Amino acid sequence: MTSGPPGPVRAVNARLAVSDLSVRFRLPDATVHAVTDASFEVGSGQCVALVGESGCGKSVMAGALLGLLPGNAEVTGTAVLADPAGDTDLLAASETVLARQIRGRRVGLVPQSPAAHLTPVHTVRRHLVDVLGAVGPERAGRAARHAEAERVAAAVGLPVTALDHYPHELSGGMAQRTVTALALAGRPWLILADEPTTGLDAPLVRRTLDELRRLTDAGHAVLLVTHDLDAAARIADTVLVMYAGRIVETGPVDRVLHEPRHPYTRGLLAALPRNGFHPLPGLPPQLSALPPGCAFAARCPQVGDDCVRRPDLWPRDGHPVACHRPC
Ligand SMILES: Nc1ncnc2c1ncn2[C@@H]1O[C@H](COP(=O)(O)OP(=O)(O)OP(=O)(O)O)[C@@H](O)[C@H]1O
Numbered sequence: 001m002t003s004g005p006p007g008p009v010r011a012v013n014a015r016l017a018v019s020d021l022s023v024r025f026r027l028p029d030a031t032v033h034a035v036t037d038a039s040f041e042v043g044s045g046q047c048v049a050l051v052g053e054s055g056c057g058k059s060v061m062a063g064a065l066l067g068l069l070p071g072n073a074e075v076t077g078t079a080v081l082a083d084p085a086g087d088t089d090l091l092a093a094s095e096t097v098l099a100r101q102i103r104g105r106r107v108g109l110v111p112q113s114p115a116a117h118l119t120p121v122h123t124v125r126r127h128l129v130d131v132l133g134a135v136g137p138e139r140a141g142r143a144a145r146h147a148e149a150e151r152v153a154a155a156v157g158l159p160v161t162a163l164d165h166y167p168h169e170l171s172g173g174m175a176q177r178t179v180t181a182l183a184l185a186g187r188p189w190l191i192l193a194d195e196p197t198t199g200l201d202a203p204l205v206r207r208t209l210d211e212l213r214r215l216t217d218a219g220h221a222v223l224l225v226t227h228d229l230d231a232a233a234r235i236a237d238t239v240l241v242m243y244a245g246r247i248v249e250t251g252p253v254d255r256v257l258h259e260p261r262h263p264y265t266r267g268l269l270a271a272l273p274r275n276g277f278h279p280l281p282g283l284p285p286q287l288s289a290l291p292p293g294c295a296f297a298a299r300c301p302q303v304g305d306d307c308v309r310r311p312d313l314w315p316r317d318g319h320p321v322a323c324h325r326p327c
């Protein structure tokens, strides 16, 4: 989305630095450790993929960055967004700042469940025009907004006929493309894309991923949350592998996916159909009852006595892994 009129935040040298991000959900009888001590950076021209099994904390991490978690969430750490609009710690920002300056403008979210984010009584066109009215170029008139709505829709492969449909008339794939178009409408610098290819057939998966990569190459930044390691391989520069709320391995995409060091990452790769479909045995631990040592130990083929101590993510640069016995 680099052609056409400039949006509120241009693609520029910018950076999001997340440091020691933790999220706890306080329940009456338990505490859910959804995300623990996550640190990573993403800058202009970079796509970072966050991968891991269902329930490991990926969406909670994305929600924390935009202040979208429910009231029982306790968020600690910092997430400093530094761009020409200023330096803002997303975790410390007020709801007013998040609503007026961040969401949709500096940071866009492609949500995991499109249906929950669409208004049943509004057409796709109305959704897009409303969002463009809220976050689009300030002086854009009605005709310009309508033209821009059609351009944004086309960019994500929404046919023009879909614009006059109501949410209940959309297939899963159309609804997915609608929320993607809504997230991109305000040309946010950072795009948090939470499973943006769910429900899409193979050509649309490629189209959506390629659009995210195109935006990345134009100077935006993308955090791609996905189960799909092939999607990560296609467009990401860096991979974060998450297990039970912690980042357990990270590094350049080629290194992590071709020379995985954590037994968990190896297990994820071995579970792919093209690698013989060897599913990981067992289940992840409950996030309300994490063991004191390595959370993967109970499922790990390389477990040893030292794994009762929790391993740190090490070394700091390059290709760190949180494992006492890396591959
Ligand atoms: N409001 C909440 N209260 C308590 N626990 C919650 C709440 N929201 C999420 N959780 C828990 O936090 C954990 C992480 O959930 P999250 O949605 O981030 O997983 P995910 O990695 O995105 O999974 P998926 O791949 O299935 O989308 C889960 O165990 C979930 O049950």
Ligand code: NI
Pocket (backbone or CB within 6 Å): 058, 059, 060, 112, 194
């Ligand atoms: Ni999720």
